[in-house]
Amino acid sequence: MRVSRAEQMMNYAVLALFALFALAPILTIVRTAFAPRIGESPGLHPENLLEAWRIGGFAESLGHSLVVAVIVVTCAVVLSVGAGYAFGTMRFRGAGLLFPLFLLGLMIPAEAVVIPLFFDLRTLGLTDTYAAIALPQIAQSIAFGTFWLRAQFRSLPPSLLEAAALDGAGPLRALTRVLVPASLPAVITLVVLVFMWTWNEFLIALVMAPAGRLRTAPLGLATFQGQYTAENSLLAAGAIIVALPMVILFLLLQRHFIRGMLEGASKE
């Protein structure tokens, strides 16, 4: 069944309009990033990126972001695999009570936990450490990861585990040799999502590392904005430096991003 030509043209017009709307702020930033700074000659100025990189200390803040992201992704995924395995494939007392408790974590706003965490970890002398930035984010990601992987493990045929049992596999072996390999796409989706959340996280990194020694990339950019409000092109260049890794990852692994964010939301 074909739609009429006029209707089709309308459709393209509407889509193009919104695509342009979605892209406009991004294009503005890109254009500004290459624009001349105050008092410079007109033309393209790609050296803005290098200058912003140097002045903004992005080598350091991107490094911190990477360390935090690796810690959070590794811990959250490994722990969620364990919890998802228990909830998804095993029968045990308390499962009906414990699983909703994990689901609750999907709704707890970071704003609510970050205040007590800051003051309690400060008492322990643990603020301004990687642990202080990473652990609250691991906890948040575990709530989602457990929920995500439980659904994944439940969707696998029970015969997989029965066959593993006949082969004499223990629970850990069955998990690492059979279930995880069979669930690789779902695990990759989880890795991608947790990486993105951690890379973009602002509030937790802001509150838990007040001294600024462990500034992550978003905080580095916010600080840069505070110092160079007049230099639009350097600020835009800094924004590109922070956003680019995630944009590239999104373009490469689009299906994982989209699948995770849609199905993760719908299964709640």
Place this chain on the structure above:
Amino acid sequence: MPTSSSPAAAPADRAPARAATGAGGPAQPASGAPRRRRRRPSPVARTAATPYLFLLPAFAVYAAFSLYPLLRAAQFSLYDWSGFGPSTFVGLSNYLDLAGDAAFRAAIGHALVLIVFYAVLPLIVGLVLAAILRRGQVRAMGIFRTVIFLPQVIALVVIAVAWRQIYAPSGPLNQALRALGLDSLARGWLGDPGAALPAVGFIGTWLEMGLVMLLLLAGMSRIPNDLYEAVRLDGAGPVREFLAITLPSVRGEIVVALVLTIIAALKTFDLVYLTTSGGPGRATTVPSYEVYRRAFELKDVGSASAVAIVLTLLVFVINLLVTRIGERPA
């Protein structure tokens, strides 16, 4: 779990393993009625303790860094504390103070306005775009999807930098308005008490429309083509087709989209902190920003915690409410 219904059916090779490991295990509580042997947790899990061992590390971290702090926030909210030195128990007075607190009431009001921008507008835009992508026989559909979804993966700090420049007194938005001869509309959008809140909200519309569109599109792709063929043969145009077929079949997705975007509106800390810091005056403050401001600028940790608890309850209630309404038969 077919094996455990009768002991005789249990495979012989598994029995010893259980006897060996389960012998010293008082952990197994008697489960009511006089039972045969307890069923194993799973074909590969040999003892009743196995599931707990896999669960424990995740639960420990989650409980310590999510559940426990939430309880602590509830406890903090009952005290008067500056963040240093001694604290005083004040009961519920932090909550009672919120009722007459102008900044808090403004924050709640702003959150409601932001819901229009974060949830209602993206829902309308998302419905139109998804319906077009589903039915419009559009080429290069993938590109449209990617582009419109892109804002979702970009850090809010970056988004704030971009929109601050767009809204700046001499920024592209005002340039465009002046070029169109609409000079009277041009202003410093984020610094104007009347314009700042809609300006922040509009960023939310831009941000959320792609997510909503894709959620709805996923729902619409389940509608069989025959159904569309049938209404078109009946002479329906795109509007009637949308109302008769598309809209009713994505109820579930609309609910999910609303829950996600309403919560995003309530939790919009990053954008407010980075674009307006709640100003000018209190024109753009929101509950999540109030939590931060009270704790770290006003040094009133008790009040900050009370706002945090109210915010959490609000999120829970909206989640339940929207889901309930969505489940009710039409």
